[in-house]
Amino acid sequence: MAAQKALSGKDVATHNTRESCWIIVHGNVYDVTDFLDEHPGGSKIILKYAGKDATAEYDPIHPPDAITTNLPKEKHLGPVEPDTVEKVEVVITDEEKARLERVENRPPLDEILNLHDFEAIARQVMRDKAWAYYSSAADDEITNRENHAAYHRIWFRPKILVDVTKVDWSTTILGQRSTMPVYITATALGKLGHPDGELNLTRAAAKHGVIQMIPTLASCSFDEIVDAAQPGQVQWLQLYVNKDRAITKRIVQHAEKRGIKGLFITVDAPQLGRREKDMRMKFTDEDPSEVSKSGSDGVDRSQGAARAISSFIDPGLKWADLDWFKTITRMPLILKGVQRWEDALKAYDLGLAGVVLSNHGGRQLDFARSGIEVLVEVVAKLKEKRGISFPNEKFQLFVDGGVRRATDVIKAVALGATAVGIGRPFLYAFSSYGQEGVEKALQILHDEFEMNMRLIGAETIKDITPDMVDCSNIGSHIAAIPEDRLYDANYETLQHAKLREI
Numbered sequence: 001m002a003a004q005k006a007l008s009g010k011d012v013a014t015h016n017t018r019e020s021c022w023i024i025v026h027g028n029v030y031d032v033t034d035f036l037d038e039h040p041g042g043s044k045i046i047l048k049y050a051g052k053d054a055t056a057e058y059d060p061i062h063p064p065d066a067i068t069t070n071l072p073k074e075k076h077l078g079p080v081e082p083d084t085v086e087k088v089e090v091v092i093t094d095e096e097k098a099r100l101e102r103v104e105n106r107p108p109l110d111e112i113l114n115l116h117d118f119e120a121i122a123r124q125v126m127r128d129k130a131w132a133y134y135s136s137a138a139d140d141e142i143t144n145r146e147n148h149a150a151y152h153r154i155w156f157r158p159k160i161l162v163d164v165t166k167v168d169w170s171t172t173i174l175g176q177r178s179t180m181p182v183y184i185t186a187t188a189l190g191k192l193g194h195p196d197g198e199l200n201l202t203r204a205a206a207k208h209g210v211i212q213m214i215p216t217l218a219s220c221s222f223d224e225i226v227d228a229a230q231p232g233q234v235q236w237l238q239l240y241v242n243k244d245r246a247i248t249k250r251i252v253q254h255a256e257k258r259g260i261k262g263l264f265i266t267v268d269a270p271q272l273g274r275r276e277k278d279m280r281m282k283f284t285d286e287d288p289s290e291v292s293k294s295g296s297d298g299v300d301r302s303q304g305a306a307r308a309i310s311s312f313i314d315p316g317l318k319w320a321d322l323d324w325f326k327t328i329t330r331m332p333l334i335l336k337g338v339q340r341w342e343d344a345l346k347a348y349d350l351g352l353a354g355v356v357l358s359n360h361g362g363r364q365l366d367f368a369r370s371g372i373e374v375l376v377e378v379v380a381k382l383k384e385k386r387g388i389s390f391p392n393e394k395f396q397l398f399v400d401g402g403v404r405r406a407t408d409v410i411k412a413v414a415l416g417a418t419a420v421g422i423g424r425p426f427l428y429a430f431s432s433y434g435q436e437g438v439e440k441a442l443q444i445l446h447d448e449f450e451m452n453m454r455l456i457g458a459e460t461i462k463d464i465t466p467d468m469v470d471c472s473n474i475g476s477h478i479a480a481i482p483e484d485r486l487y488d489a490n491y492e493t494l495q496h497a498k499l500r501e502i
């Protein structure tokens with residue numbers, strides 16, 4: 001193709017209406033006039049940038065290739081002469097100034113002692129919208145808090161006089177080596193917290209030899225995240241199943257070709273939960289009467305960007321579909337978001353490679369039980385019904401939600417989990433400190449493992465057995481637990497609707 005002559009910024013600027021709407025993203029011009037009503041995030045946000053450079057707004061929410069893959073080729077109008085583009089005026093508000101000052105005043109990383117610290121700092125240095133999006137959870141956020149609180153109902157029964165001069169907490173997960181029974185679980189929209197988004201996780205995971213689960217809705221493209229991995233670095237893919245199965249098939253087969261070692265099919269999000277902190281944030285910024293209710297596709301856009309961009313997820317996904325996945329890939333298949341033993345048993349009977357006992361970080365069904373509580377019943381029932389014991393190489397159990405300490409991980413391992421997923425703490429780590437923050441978070445977990453393996457009397461992961469914990473209170477949701485000051489201080493109270501300012 002002949003090199004296209006670059007357009008001038010002045011020309012682009014004249015296409016600034018609903019009737020003719022051009023935008024610039026990463027130095028290229030796109031005619032999005034016909035796309036306005038199809039845009040999952042609504043037309044209003046595009047029209048705000050009509051005729052202008054939308055890159056800064058576009059980047060955190062879209063993978064770089066979203067626009068090129070979604071817009072027909074004839075709407076790609078080619079490059080713009082960089083010097084002719086009017087800079088989008090960035091107004092720094094007093095609030096933003098104050099935030100930047102707080103960023104300057106972050107404590108050095110060596111003063112960060114635990115994963116709670118990252119959350120406390122992130123809450124103060126992140127942009128409000130990003131914090132609201134990452135921290136929010138469903139409805140009254142009862143499950144969100146229970147995820148962490150459940151670990152407080154499990155106590156240790158340590159062994160004494162075991163030679164723990166050398167301790168080793170490395171393990172094997174789905175046949176792959178990991179330096180600890182922890183993986184970085186999938187979380188969407190990494191660039192909301194840091195310009196490098198998910199790549200912070202990839203690079204830190206490489207340094208520490210842990211596995212990263214790549215999210216379907218990452219801010220970086222899937223290929224960018226795989227390209228950033230080191231040779232031999234293990235990555236998995238979290239999959240939201242598209243209503244259009246041809247798209248899902250393409251994603252899955254591309255992932256397998258790129259060396260992805262496990263496919264985690266999310267089954268707890270046929271519809272995205274209501275995260276009211278996130279929703280309220282949108283309403284304080286925009287006049288609610290102007291948030292468009294629905295586009296031509298009938299998607300309700302009044303409930304935040306996440307809900308809108310998740311509209312492709314198929315609420316019709318069912319058990320019978322799982323056989324199809326076996327025909328399109330040889331990757332191990334794992335269901336992510338199992339919440340009762342009956343479903344874990346079905347997954348086992350279907351010959352899947354495992355299940356993640358998870359409630360999506362408390363972001364979906366409020367009053368779903370914690371993964372660690374479900375683990376206890378799954379292990380008991382699968383033993384009773386199928387005579388299998390855990391950990392089990394053929395059918396592996398994973399848990400996520402509320403994990404903040406190596407002791408939490410050790411409890412899950414004692415109860416039969418192969419590994420535990422951690423999500424938000426790593427988001428908070430890179431939102432506050434970039435890649436170094438994630439490295440520090442992983443280092444903290446290693447340090448906590450070393451000490452706690454010694455203190456419970458376990459030399460290796462195999463020595464962490466069910467008799468080392470007392471979980472007799474796990475199902476008792478009203479058991480008194482000691483006050484949890486670090487977590488409670490971080491937890492941000494929900495707010496009611498407010499009167500409009502007069």
Ligand code: 173
Nearest residue numbers: 188217306307309310363
């Ligand atoms: O929990 C989430 O926020 C999530 O999974 C998601 C789903 C769709 C779009 C953005 C995020």
